[in-house]
Amino acid sequence: MALIVQKYGGTSVGSIDRIRKVAKRVMDKRNAGHQLVVVLSAMGKTTDELVKLAKEISPHPDERDLDMLVSTGEQVSIALLSMALQREGCRAVALTGWQAGILTDCCHGDARIRHFENNRICGHLQEGKVVIVAGFQGVDEHGEITTLGRGGSDTSAVALAASLGAERCEIYTDVTGVFTADPRLVPTAQKLSAISYQDMLDLAQLGAGVLHPRSVETARKRHVRLVVRSSFSDEEGTYVGADVPAQAESVARGIAHQEQISILWVKGREIHRRTPMLTGNLREAGVMANAVLHGTDLLSFPVATEQHKKAAAFLQEQQESLGFDEMEAEHGFAMVSLVGVSRHASSKVPKTIKRKMKALQVPIRWFHQSERKVSIALPAEQVKTAVRALHRELGLDAGEKLAVK
Incomplete structure (x- = not known):
């Protein structure tokens, strides 16, 4: 028992x-x-x-x-x-x-x-x-x-x-498991039989609504075996755990997206020296931020639009200690993130994303790459087009072979 x-x-x-x-x-x-x-x-x-x-x-x-x-x-x-x-x-x-x-x-x-x-x-x-x-x-x-x-x-x-x-x-x-993308947005998304704690955490933090990020963090820390499944069917769900083998030939685990994103731009002489402090302080204040440096004096990062005022107010309070001169905000974006990027594809995926968005005439306003993740910010009204196109282009559609050029 x-x-x-x-x-x-x-x-x-x-x-x-x-x-x-x-x-x-x-x-x-x-x-x-x-x-x-x-x-x-x-x-x-x-x-x-x-x-x-x-x-x-x-x-x-x-x-x-x-x-x-x-x-x-x-x-x-x-x-x-x-x-x-x-x-x-x-x-x-x-x-x-x-x-x-x-x-x-x-x-x-x-x-x-x-x-x-x-x-x-x-x-x-x-x-x-x-x-x-x-x-x-x-x-x-x-x-x-x-x-x-x-x-x-x-x-x-x-x-x-x-x-x-x-x-x-x-x-x-209300879904049968964890998918390679939101199945309500991408009908061709595939259900994953298993996913690692880290990939699930990345998907959750970047917009996948199936699990709350804090719950995945707790599961990973305390070694809790998770199963995500539907309450409306008896179909097998998705196992989330530590003992999930790495994908053999796949480019990535999946695509997450977030709507209602704002981008904050912070300018200051040698702001690059204070980037870790800035992002760390924001996280302590409850605002998740992945920063991108543009040279030595310009920093940008996306935040949920509902957190924009909180983030801006916090930065203004910290302006003297962080040493920046100007701050601007842009609104009306969505963020699309590729999660669980495999090592063999990590150098090719950014080129594939940029090429596909250019072909679709979808402007990329913000770009960030870290270990196993690539994120872009684009006009909110084009998020469906971008997610579906990248899902297909990267071979994540059901029945497709993964092929990154």
Whole structure:
């Protein structure tokens, strides 16, 4: 008998009918002799609706009050699943984050899990119950409800699996696994049977929405075996782990894309000497930034447009210590990234990308290459054209042979 942690996203529990189907899937696993801890997101768009309500009251709601409000979404879904299981004769108990012993730091809206007090969960498991835990939330040292940020239920599930020593963590979503590109954008994308922690982390950080980056970081650090699969079918999913062999002849693992990107340009004499400090400070402030140097006095990096003002304000506060003279911003871009670039193709891929974009008359405004990754920023309205064309050009379409010239 194995201990398994399952996580179901908002789409998977978006209606009463879907919750009943989740209950059946849970019972099938339980009847096979396994112990189950089930982590749930809020139903459908509940969290968005709660945030909208808050902003109708106040454009800048108090962060503590906002966490108090949005944490109720998961409480609805866990209670309903517990009811559904018990109606079918399966013993179950629903626990909020604080009841489950999920202890976090004090950062409302983007808290990080510090540790777990598992006694209550373990006690219920020993009694033969399915334990249903509210994802996305915890409690800080002062007893205040905190939330883990968007995608936080993934992190809740992986961290619980690590803490409990689960055999694996199964992430159920609305797609059948991890694909070489977003299958809603690229119908010819291929599902991967397995992917390494590092490639999955790169895809997640660069826009692939199937897993939250923090959950992958936790899985890699704590050696949690992940499986990503659909809650709407019995199709085999994608295994995420450390023991994934490198691809033999493939150019890359996949393509990720992000919309609503802004590019910040920072100019200052010998700015290149301060690049590590600048990008490091931005990351500490919660803004992910990959910087590109243009000579010695010009630096550029893309940020999510929603983080543009935060990044700009932070840089202005640090202007004297960072030693730059001017800062400008451009908006209306998307970023397309090729992830898991193999060594044999690393020198050829950038040329292929540039040649293809030139042929399609898609201007590249920003370009960055690092180990196993290549990213470009281009006009937002051309992201679909670019992703589909590169996916085909690099041989990632289903049934295609990889051929980089």
